[in-house]
Amino acid sequence: MTVRPLDSLDTSVVLESVSRSYPNGDGAVAALDEVTARFGHGTFTAVMGPSGSGKSTLLQCAAGLERPTSGRVVVAGQDLARLSDRKLTELRRDRIGFVFQAFNLMPSLTAEQNVALPLRLAGRRPDRAAVRRALAAVGLADRAGHRPAQLSGGQQQRVAVARALVTRPAVLFADEPTGALDASTGREVLRLLRTVVDRHAQTLVMVTHDPAAAACADRVLFLADGRVRDELTDPDPDSVVARMLLLEASC
Known part of the structure; x- marks a missing residue:
């Protein structure tokens, strides 16, 4: 059997024996325990589990927001443990996209200005054509001049997705991206995320509690x-529910 290197070109993110513990009184509590996982280029992975299972911690370690207690994380060929804080910040800024349940848009900025914000924060002059392409990719080319208060919840989340994609990240992490949306609007955002994966070969890792989203x-x-x-x-909602019930019964 051929063993692929951790930084192989077909893999955007690798976790190898990753553990993360937090102080708890005189001891420690393990949020992650020897987790190994690969997230291939251009794939869409959902992460599920009961409350307190380690879903968010896995995402935070994989995205470089937290450093593991032990183990190795490789993103876009970069071993995060070998990066200084400055280089890690640059990697998160340039190669990693984030979408959260809260849209986190600046209310005083237009959709176009919100999408351009990561580029400005990086000290780069935004390419207006690239920003417009990002908005067009999420179906909001005609809303570029609208502020968040003038947009629906689903449209605001689409702006957040465009903002995450404008730097052309190696991987997009989404933490409950439909949690603040109604069912119909949530389905629209999920269709958008699926399209981003299929049409643009975007790697996507999404934490969710919703079997339909997964x-x-x-x-x-x-x-x-x-x-x-x-x-x-190849999940469907029924198979996801069945696996979750088995998981919860075994805990």
Whole structure:
């Protein structure tokens, strides 16, 4: 069997034996326990599990927002443990996109200005054509001059997705991206995310508690007690629910 290197070109993110513990009184509590996972280029992975299973910690370690207690994380060929704080900040800024449940848009800025904000914060002059392309990719080319208060919740989340994509990241991390949306609007955002993966070969890792959202992914990783307990490929809502019930029954 051929073992692929951790920085192989077909893999955007690799976690190898990643653990993350937090102080708890005189001891420590493990949020992640020896987690190993690969996220291939141009794939859509959903991460699910009971409350406290380690989903958000996995995302934060994979995205370089937290450093693991032990183990190795490789993003876009870069071993995060080998990066200084400055280089890690630059990697997150240039090669990693984030979409959260809260849209986190600046209310005084237009959609176009919100999308351009990561470029300005990086000290780069925004390419207006690139910003407009990002808005067009999420179906909001005609809303470039609108401020968040003039947009629906779904449109605001689309702006947030465009903002995350404008730097052409190696991987897009989404933490409950439809959690603040109604069911219909949430489905629209999920269709958009699926299109971004299929049309632009974007790597996407999404934490969710919603089986219907997870069913939009290529595969689902199930966590419990800080470990990967199961995996499902080509999911549908019923199979996701069934796996979650088995997982919860075994905990």
